[in-house]
C-alpha cells in the first residue's frame with residue numbers, strides 16, 4: 032500500500048509533536064522557559080486535535096450523504112444489480128459499456144404522477160419532454176401509456192409521429208418551430224405555445240389568407256431564484272404587445288398559457304411564485320378572454336433526489352408538493368375547474384430509469400483511496416462534468432467502502448466521472464454502474480474519440496432486450512462524402 036501525501040503530512044505532524052514533548056520533558060529545566068514550552072505544546076496539541084476532528088467530520092458528512100444517495104436508488108434496480116446473471120444476460124446481447132433502462136422504474140414514475148395528479152385536479156395531463164431522452168423505445172413506451180409528447184423541433188415532431196403519436200397528442204414548444212409544423216399541429220388538434228414575436232407574426236400573416244380561426248398558447252417568461260428565463264414574453268409591455276396582435280386578428284384566439292421555470296428545481300415555492308403572477312395576469316384579461324382559456328401548461332423541471340446533478344436527497348420534496356405548489360394558486364380563477372393543466376417533465380420521468388454499466392480498466396490504490404479508470408467517458412455521461420455520479424459495483428458486494436475517484440478513458444485530463452464517492456475496493460475487469468443517467472445524458476452523448484454505447488432495456492428481471500445497438504465506426508463516417 033502507498034501512502035498519500037496527505038497521510039504522510041499528517042503522520043509527520045504528529046511525529047514532530049511527540050518529539051517536541053519528549054525533548055521538553057527530558058531536557059528543559061524548570062522555570063519560565065519550561066512554562067512557555069508547556070503552553071506551546073498545549074496549543075499545538077489542541078490545534079492538531081481540532082484539525083483531525085474537522086477532517087473526520089468532513090469525511091463522515093460526505094459518507095453519510097453518499098449513503099443517503101445510495102438509499103435513494105429504486106429497490107427494483109438494486110435487485111437487478113445484486114446478481115451477476117443479469118450482467119451475463121446483457122453481455123450476450125451487446126458489449127459493455129452499455130446504457131441500461133429499467134421498465135419498472137419508468138412505469139412507476141408514470142403511475143406515481145397519475146395517482147397524485149387525479150387527487151389534485153381532474154384535468155391534469157402528463158406530457159413527456161422528448162429532448163430529455165429521445166430514445167425511440169422510450170417514446171413508444173410513453174405513447175403506449177397515453178403520455179403526451181412535448182416536442183421542440185421538427186426532428187422531435189417527426190420522431191413522435193414515427194412512434195405513433197397523432198398531432199392531437201403533441202405539444203409544440205420552443206423557439207425553432209416552423210410554420211409548416213405549427214399548421215400541422217394546430218390543424219390536427221394539438222397545442223402550439225408561441226415563444227417569439229416572429230412566430231406570432233408569421234402565424235398572423237398566414238391567417239390573413241385563410242378563412243379559419245386558430246387557438247394558440249403563449250409562453251410566459253419565468254423567474255428562478257433571480258434568474259429570468261429568456262424564453263417567452265414577460266409580464267407588462269411584451270405580453271401587452273402579444274395581446275394587441277391577437278386582438279387585432281379576428282382569426283387568432285388565445286387558448287392557453289405556458290411556462291417552464293427551469294430544470295432540477297428542488298423548491299416548490301419557485302412554482303408558486305411564478306404561478307401567482309400568472310394567475311394575476313389572467314385575471315387582468317377581459318372576461319371573454321378569460322372564458323376562452325382552455326389550458327395552462329406549467330412545464331417540467333422537478334428535481335430527482337440524487338440525480339446526475341446530485342441534488343441532496345433530503346432536499347427534494349415529493350412530487351405532490353410540486354403539483355400543489357403549481358396548481359393551488361390557479362384555484363382562484365373563475366373557470367379553473369374547466370381548465371386542463373399540462374405538465375411536461377423530462378428529468379423526473381426518466382432520470383432514475385437509466386444507468387450505465389462499464390468495465391474497470393485500471394485501479395491505483397493510494398493510501399485508503401482508490402483511483403479507477405473505467406471504460407467509458409464523460410462524452411457518454413456529459414452531465415458528470417457538472418457533478419459526480421452515484422456509482423455501485425455490479426454484482427453488488429458488501430466489502431467496506433473506500434473513497435474513490437473514477438476517471439474516464441478518453442485520454443483527456445478533465446475526464447472525471449465521479450470524485451470522492453464511496454465504493455468497495457475494485458479490480459480490473461469488475462463492472463461499475465452509474466445510476467440516474469436517463470436525463471440529458473443519452474441525448475447529449477457525443478462521439479469524441481469513440482462511438483457511443485448501445486442501450487438495453489430490463490423489461491423484467493429475466494427479460495433483457497437490446498433496444499439500440501452500439502454505434503460502429505461505419506455509423507460515424509456514413510455522412511462524409
Ligand SMILES: Cc1ncc(COP(=O)(O)O)c(C=O)c1O
Nearest residue numbers: 160291294295331332376377378
Ligand atoms: C419547455 C420545456 N418543458 C419541459 C422541459 C423538461 O424539463 P425537466 O427535464 O427539467 O423536467 C424543458 C427542459 O428544458 C423545457 O424547456
